Amino acid sequence: MTATTPGSATGAAGAPETYDVVIIGAGPAGENVADRVVQGGLTAAIVERELVGGECSYWACMPTKALLRDAAAVRAARALPAAGRAVSGELDVDAVLRRRDRFASDWNDAGQVGWLEGVGITLVRGNGRITGSRSVTVTHADGTTTVLAARQAVVIATGTSAQVPPIPGLAEVKPWTSRDAAAVRTVPERLAIIGGGVVGSEMATAFSALGSRVTVISRTRMLPGVETFAGEHVATALEAAGVTLHLEAEATAARRDAEGAVHLTMGDGGVVTADEVLVATGRTPNTKDLGLDHLGLAAGGWLAVDESLAVVDEAGMPVDGGWLYAAGDVNARVLLTHHGKYQARALGDAIAARARGDRPDLSAWGRHAVTADERAVTQVVFTDPEVAAVGLSAETAAAAGIEVRVADYDLGAVAGASLHADSYRGQARMVIDAERNVLVGFTAVGPDVAALLHAATIAVTAEIPLERLWHAVPAYPTISEIWLRLLETDGRDH
Template sequence: MTSNSPEVTVDVVVIGAGPTGENVADRAVQGGLSAAIVESELVGGECSYWACMPSKALLRDAAALRAARALPAAGKAVTGDLDATAVLARRDQFTSGWDDGGQVDWLTGAGITLVRGQGRIADTRTVTVTDADGTTTTLHARHAVVVATGSAALIPPITGLADVDPWTNREATGATSIPDRLAIIGGGVVGAEMATAFSALGSQVSLVSRTRVLPGVEEFAGKHVAEALEANGVTIHTGVDAVEARRDDSGDVRLTLSDDTTVTADEVLVAAGRTPNTKDLGLENVGLTPGSWLEVDDSLAVVSDGTPVGDSWLYAAGDVNHRALLTHHGKYQARALGDLIVARARGEEPDLSTWGRHAATADERAVTQVIFTDPEVIAVGHSAESAKAAGIEVGVVDHDLGAVAGSSLHADGYRGQARMVIDEQRNVLVGFTAVGPDTAELLQAATIAVVGEVPLDRLWHAVPAYPTISEIWLRLLETAGRDR
């Protein structure tokens, strides 16, 4: 239901109705509390309409086509190119045409009160919501206020960039046509995925990255992706910055790079990082800095200089706390937090120890990620570099993913690589990365091994089925046994 009351009192107020906020509110209601959720845009948030779902819809047809063409008989049965119009139409189905009616119905069915408008923290446990027509509703929380406002695309201070009307992830995932030429600033996940998608849909793509492609994962994985992008016609500029942008009278955008080269495109997509949605949140009213990421403790309570704000009534979950800017981790935090708020409302203090149910420790030890490029990249836990930085005695085991029988059956000319990162002192896996076609389904097994801290000797008894790509686990363990 939608509340129009000027004063509403509930147990929990959640600001932001993306996947994280929805899950916090739902968990609280399932625990017997009442909850109101505030949203200034579409219920369902960035993931549903401008990120995870539409971006993967843009990528999926091309991935299926590549898989078919990697097999000789299936490849002969495939004729013609991708129908970009059909791809965009299927994308629209996953965003429900940018209509959140279905998501609102879900909230209603879950017993969560929806208040539309811009939410601002006014005082302790108090949120004011201003609707588009200026109507203000005041929400009072008996127990907790949760900030789940997410993040937005960061627009770097490049001369002239704002004047060329750059795309962000929103314009890219919501595109109604495919530009002939697309320049992308940023070689991270969004930049690499959109380079994969738009090059497959017919754009001539130029990718500009100040570092390497996919700097957030193991270098070998980024190298595989960069090579595949270049093989598919993407021009990659690494180790350079875009320093100026301008749109000429013909409508072309011209990017000047720090090495004095120029990239010309019809549109420019900025994929240079994220910024927290906290500028207009009323943080100054509780002694915090507007526009900042929100620091949290292990209970996800917002802290300032290490001390919880007030008596731990203010929490932050999802992107906005900068722990792991991934939808599934936001939802994971939300489940832990919702249960914790319910427990504290009952006068209980939950267990926040390592791997305790109410502590979001995976954000520090077992972040999981799939990058839906060609080829796919999966990662959980530490890279070799981050493990060394954490003071772990690191063992690294690599294996050619294409040398596994299941891979050669999966696709002719299969190329990929997998890496285990081992804590030598404890003999457990602390990180896993793989790159190759259709590696996403390997991720959960690796995640269980990392989270469960399964000794390598025990992993020998987790027998992979033959002939599948999962046989890589056996080959990695065999290599580890020889090398250690």
């Protein structure tokens, strides 16, 4: 048996070990649900078939940002004349990869397992499947099984995996997914990336800086999920860095030749040749082998949830009385680690509150409702330049029926930005609900714009009237002066 103390999960199948809450998936969402329910006085067991810490810790957020950081630091230094003269030579690729390894804990989860033990969460290693009402059977690596029973709730937090598009021959060339890119040992001379979204854009930035000749093939513009101007800034910078972009184009076939090179046939008949190809075209939920059929749900699909994150059926009703929940990417609300953790905190608190009888209505407005998933989704894209966004774009706000007013400003004209880097290039936009005169969206693109994001998040989440934002005085000379300039621009426009 592969159960970690405290607690025990060594019972044979048919003799269940009982906990208040059983969580399937020990990524960021699962860990946070478990932590909150334990803090609320309940017992919790968490089931994991891979590494405790999940995708973000080992194959996504942390290692990929480590791959990007050294090159970003060099670019920042070279943007200043004196500092630029002090920086010479090329990146030490091996040193970058060694630092990446540290951020991925060398793909060893002992530290996170120790954290689980320290806070009183039982870890059960293996593949968890729902086998009945409030019942999860875990199959361990040696083929033995453990049955876990939940008094209060079962939470699915199994996340997603990379989706490989159905391009003829692509599966046979064994393309990289985001996991392969994050854990790369040898940087290829030529890398083709299929997909121009966040993963495609970030990995194009990283691998071009590490020495690859990168080609991006995207059926859309770059970064279709953000304001158009932001994607255009990133596309321009990638091309300046030597990346070849095929936008609004697609690969129609793939093959690997006897020498190992991959050839991608394009829709216009052209061919892109590379040593490796990375697919970055979306995610698919990890729900194929969860036993969802025991509850009348289809395997392999996204889990629909209500505002309390209870899994619901096609009619929108909680499944089997409402004991099954889904947190994080698997519910498709927002596929971002920080939003999965946000959902998990709210859900864990709500489950504990219901167990105490404090709050029977888990969907009630307030602390336990995950309203940010609709109102204030936050995201930073760690390209060069960075993109930081919260809330709605002008396009999505208009599509939602909001009377939209926008204010745009050149970030390079802000004193703090010009001090930050010579020839600073960037742009910021406020998206305003004209009827209520409140901010519903904000996007900035430029070096280090992530520092602006939380101020915008507070403004959007709190629905602060623009009349009050005038009294939030930005310090001079900092890049935050963009807020004054945007408000001035908006004031002149109406």
